[in-house]
Amino acid sequence: MNGRNRRMSTMVMNVFLLLVLSAVPACSQAVLDVCATCHPNATCEDKSDGSGKVCNCNYGFVGNGRTHCQDKDECQIGASKICGQHTTCHNTYGSYYCTCLSGYSPSNNMAVFIPNDGTHCQDIDECRITGLCGEGGQCRNLEGSFDCSCQVGYRVHSGAEPFRPQRGGAFCKVVDCGPPVPVEDSVLLSITATTYGGVARFGCEEGFVWRRGDNSSVCGADGSWSEASLVCEEILCGNPPLIEFTEQVRSGTSSPGSRVLYLCAEGFHSNGGHNVSICGKNGQWTSPTLSCQETQCGDPPVAPHTVQVWDGSVTSGSTAAYYCNPGFYHHEGSNVSVCADDGYWTVPGILCKEVDCGEPTPIPHAVVEWDNISTVGSEVVYRCDRGFVNVGEGNVSVCTASGGWDTPSLSCQAKCGPVPFLAHSEVVWHNRSVVIHRCAAGYHSWRGVNASVCGGSGRWLRATLKCVEIKPPINQLTLHNGNCLKWKAEKYEEDTELYKVVYLGSRDYQKSFLDKGQRLLSSRDDRLIICLLLLPLTNYSISVTAAAARFTATVTANTSLTVPPAPVVHYTELETPVPTLRLKRSPDTLDPISFYQIFVLPVEELVVFDCSSPASLDPSSRAESPAEYMTAQLGVETLGTEVNFTVGDGVLYGGFYNAPLQSGNTYFIVLRVVSRWKTMSRSCCVLWAKVAGTSYLLKVSSLCAAASVAAVAMVLLGAYSLTWCVNRT
Secondary structure, three states: OOHHHHHHHHHHHHHHHHHHHHHOOOOOOOOOOHHHHOOOOEEEEEOOOOOOEEEEEOOOEEEOOOOOEEEOOHHHHOHHHHOOOOEEEEEEOOEEEEEEOOOEEEOOOOOOEOHHHOOOEEEOOHHHOOOOOOOOEEEEEEOOEEEEEEOOOEEEEOOOOOEOOOOOOOEEEEOEOOOOOOOOOEEEEEEOOOEOOOEEEEEEOOOEEEEEOOOEEEEOOOOOEOOOOOEEEEOOOOOOOOOOOEEEEEOOOOOOOOEEEEEEOOOEEEOOOOOEEEEOOOOOEOOOOOOEEEOEOOOOOOOOOEEEEEOOOOEOOOEEEEEEOOOEEEEEOOOEEEEOOOOOEOOOOOEEEEOOOOOOOOOOOEEEEOOOOOOOOOEEEEEEOOOEEEOOOOOEEEEOOOOOEOOOOOOEEEOOOOOOOOOOEEEEEEOOOEEEEEEOOOEEEOOOOOEEEEOOOOOEEOOOOOEEEOOOOEEEEEEEOOOEEEEEEOOOOOOOEEEEEEEEEEEOOEEEEEEEEEEEEEEOOOEEEEEOOOOOOOEEEEEEEEOOOOEEEEEEEEOOOOOOOOOEOOOEEEOOOOOEEEEEOOOOOOHHHEEEEEEEEEOOOEEEEEOOOHHHHOOOOOOOOOOOEEEEEEEHHHOOOEEEEEOOOOOEEOOEEOOOOOOOOOEEEEEEEEEEEOOEEEEEEEEEEEEOOOOOEEEEEOOOOOOOHHHHEEEOOOOOOOEEEEEEO
8 A cells, every 4th residue: 555545544544533532422521622622713812811711813804713713804994094095905815905006106116015014105207207298298297197288389189188198199299381372473492391490482483573571481380381471573565466357365464475376357368477476574575477368269169969058158157058959868978168268168078879778678477569669769568478467557668768668567477376375374465476474373484485476387386384383492491409401402303403501600799700601512312411610609690592493591590608628738846936837729719708717726635626616607706615716817818829827926817816825835726718608608627737745636526528437536646737628507
């Protein structure tokens, strides 16, 4: 028998002897040892009257000293009364500690303190930090805080003064006046900058002279340019010279460089000479030499096969119009001649061709009676073939002046008798030669032609439309085992059908989440099943479309919450009061509703930990063992793929105090992964490390379903990692 088994046997024997001794009646006149009945968190002291001993709870605990001594919440009287002004009080098991509010620091420079040594919280002068308010900002210290404002030449951006640079993104931005605006008749010569204090200088435009005023403008603190007083006066040439029988084209200005164009007046044409005058820098117009002479064209020309329309005018701009004679049509070219400025008529381009209607339009089942003449007024007579009847009002077509035969109303149709009948169908429309069929209510068209036509032989060419009873192509669509679709296929023929499955998932607790995908399935079976990779705790809309039948069925489903994935850890044994542990995790879609809980279990021979315990799942509940406690809670969504965590660093994690480990004691560190949504909760636990001491017996309850009963109590030997998961709603 090894040493561990011997100790276990000895412990069991001691418990047995204790039970036996407790069954023996107490000896008469037995003396009660008061100190032996004191609570672990109490001290045995002499009574003030000297009559014996009494059990008193230690400092930080309240109770009767014997059966119970519970933790005293010193913080309940208020942080200002127990810790002082500008503080926050934190209760701990058997004691408490204080921290300063934001904007204040402890006088002993310790993040955590107890004010029994006179430690208090004093204001932090944040303005001692250079550049706290950013470029162009000036800092003002306040009690427990500070604020910022902008210097002259700067304005606050994305906010209002006073502001805090950490809130809302406000900052000071240098004033920028933008491009300067030149004064009238001036141009920008130079500019030093468009920001506060920048200087712009102007000069007069070409054709202007600087008479008086200041030609500079300065960018001010209000973001606008000061107005330059520069005055520029224009150099003018006055009115341009006049030329007989001409018209002037000008811009209306008489400044240097202005131009005047001279054109001969209507009825006159140029006889040579320069027709432009320019205003010079000396204030004088150059002299034009244009000469204009009256224009006369005589009689207009003659065009073949046309009649001329002319008012007898022969001056420049006069016109003559030409029109084709009867029996001819305007084929191409312009029909107008104009008296030009050079004294000649322009040549009319009109071409008149004789009208020819060509071959008359044939009509089905009719013969044409025609003399082969296709000029305007020619006629064609149509007569129906034998076995056909004229259902129109006229049978004559005439060649028109537009070059086409007019359309006769003749229509020859055969006599085929009553409308044909198709099974399970009805007639939508018909005349004497065509019948349109459609399937009756409750039936579906399945191939074939839906029109019956009266043939030339007097018999109907019957429609081949086939009408079959309507059944949904996709029937009894259900989701099986939360991940597989099942349905029954209804087909009119034993053909292979192509099904397209599209799914779209959303989550109530994650508005930006979207899971979408599609699958294709080709089959000729009557009953089908396809399994999808649906994510947990997701609302899905799933549609199945039969491509050939053009039919879509839809089903909705809500997947359940699954056990969160356990991170990869390696069980280690350490001998340090502040051990740093490591894990590696893979991102998961349940990360927004998942968090890590880190438990510290002091070792006392047999250690018991229940992964599914409600007290453990609810941080507000009291643990079953007063020594066991949660030291940290971390949101999974905020963590990276590799995480380092130091147990006992004295920092708050998720509202839990990571208390330092007691030197000389032995602890088990357990990591629990919890996914929780509304009333549903799933968890998984991992034994992470053992700190100090030697091997001890660890009892683990609520193992995974695959674990055996014999695995409830396990002995840790060497580097070994134990993981167990729980489904609890």
